[in-house]
Amino acid sequence: METLIFWSLSGLIVLFALLVISAKNPVHSAIFLVGTLLFMAGLYILLDAEFIVGVQVIVYVGGITVLYLFVISLIVLKRIPLESTLNRQWPAAVIAGLAVMVEVAFFLLKGDLFFQVFEKKKMIYGTGETAAIGRALYGPYVFPFEIATVLLLLAIIGAVLMSRKPERDQTPES
Amino acid sequence: MESFILPLRDLVTIAPAIILLVWSAAILIGLVFVRSGRLHRAAPFCFALIGLALAGVAYFQLAGIFDSLPHPEGVHYTFNQMYSLDGLTLFFQGIFLAAGFLVVLISPRFLDEENATSPEYYALILLSVAGMMLLAGAADLITLYICLEFMAISVYILVGYLKAQSRATEASLKYFILGAFSSALILFGMSLVFALTGTTNLEAIHGALKTVGDGGQPLLVLALILFLAGLGFKIAAVPFHMWCPDAYEGAPTPITAFISVAPKAAGFAIFIRLFMFLFQPLTAEYVSLVGLLSIVTMTVGNVLAVRQTNVKRLLAYSSISHAGYLLMGLMVREFLGLQAIGVYLVGYLFMNLGAFAVITFMRRERIGGEDIEDFSGLIHAHPVIAAAMAVFLLSLAGIPPTIGFIAKYWVFGAVIKAYVATMDRLFLYVAVAGALNAVVALFYYFRIVKRMFMGDAVTRPPLALGLPARIALGLTLAGTLLLGLYPDPAIRFAGWIHMTFIGFY
Known part of the structure; x- marks a missing residue:
């Protein structure tokens, strides 16, 4: 049961994250971000970390994304041309993203050899x-x-x- | 289940900081009742002076008790080991209080010239001094971080205080963004140290690190680099100095004086505490990194200072190079090195505040007083101020019989002695670089002296110094000259830093 919830939440997080970066309208991006953050709060519930769930919802969903929306609506939207999300930076961004992914995967699998962390x-x-x-x-x-x-x-x-x-x-x- | 612990008894140990907080609150509340007129300008200044004086009385009480303790060495915990009133704390608290006092004295004339309101200004100075005093005693990573932010945020606001000027806003924003970035680096370093040891108490970390084997080494080196970068920003060491000239130039001049001394000293306070407690296992890496940082810092600071024509910018670069000299003392993590830092900071307090005080006085009517040309022929119109400025500049250059010479002497002595003891070539290189840099520094300090004494006299509106400004000038001048002739009190006072670490290696 737990694994099922975990994988569905993870899938939704990845999906919404993709939607955040691919949406052309910044308001839509911000709303998808709310979804990503909420599903991450779901992951924290699975970890029995109820305090972090609360903080995640109040601070990130309630505070920061709403701030984003405020800023977006304060700058008049019509003046911003709806930019294509694939601008000149994307090859560099892909390389950087892959590098981070390799790093994280490497240290998740082999980290014990490099770092000694105190016992919980x-x-x-x-x-x-x-x-x-x-x-x-x-x-x-x-x-x-x-x-x-x-x-x-x-x-x-x-x-x-x-x-x-x-x-x-x-x-x-x- | 344990009861909630609010150790009221311990409040005595932070009495000076509490007094400052109360008086800054008094200034802010008074703002509500008195909105304009003479009282609106004068009252906050008086309140700030009274607050600092009372905090000074409380501080001298604590220092007196500390001085008469049979065993003053080691850390003296209060507040569940979150705070410690030890030699290091008391030394730096003295520096902060003195800096706050002198800066408040030189401020009213400047604020009148700029036609700026003053209540928040003085309240913020008191708050930042209180933050730094708590920071000096932080014995736990969490206290340390919160106090660091406390100090930093009040200083960001003060730098942008004259927000009608665009350069002040720019300076404040630059300082804020880079400062926030450096805080993040420090926080990252702290999290790595916590991951290694599982505790946030500095002494406990020191103990836990002894048992960490080679497995912990890479993580600790990473933490060392992060701390060096983050604290490098705070003390404006060279690869991290970019904010410094802009912030110094854009800030109101009394605040420039303040940030060139007090937050820098605060940076060194946590530098010493963190690096003494956290990185004892990494002596080789520590010495080489700090040594390199020191050489680069003083060389780049001095070379860039040579071309400056704005005196505030010039002194900004000069303060970068002084950070390099202070790092020299930091290389030597023993009694002599720590004492050298102490002597240097005492000297730096008087001579740098004095030099900036003179620049503050030069601001009048339509004259900015920041350009080197504004000093031309000053000796004819105001011989006393010109002579005082010459003394401060000579002291900054390290010429006897001023405290600047004693400070440099002590720093060089510590490094040379460390070289003789360890035969590590790096100490020698650093000493040679320091000596060469002292020559470069002479050049640009004497450029100002030459302008003042040999430049053409230009008719300008006369300077009218008030009583507070005269007192500030007298105090800094007396400190620079008398401590240069009789440095014993400064040397003894500086010895307090090491008290914290006796019996600890």
């Missing part, structure tokens, strides 16, 4: 991955967690500062 430890924060992450965040990692909150505040200040219109007396017309 058992989770020490109780059962359930999300709960474990929460416990770790508010337990031993509370210090960096608190600094991260100040970091977010800083990012907000910066965004406000950069996007604010200059005050009238600040830019004297010369």
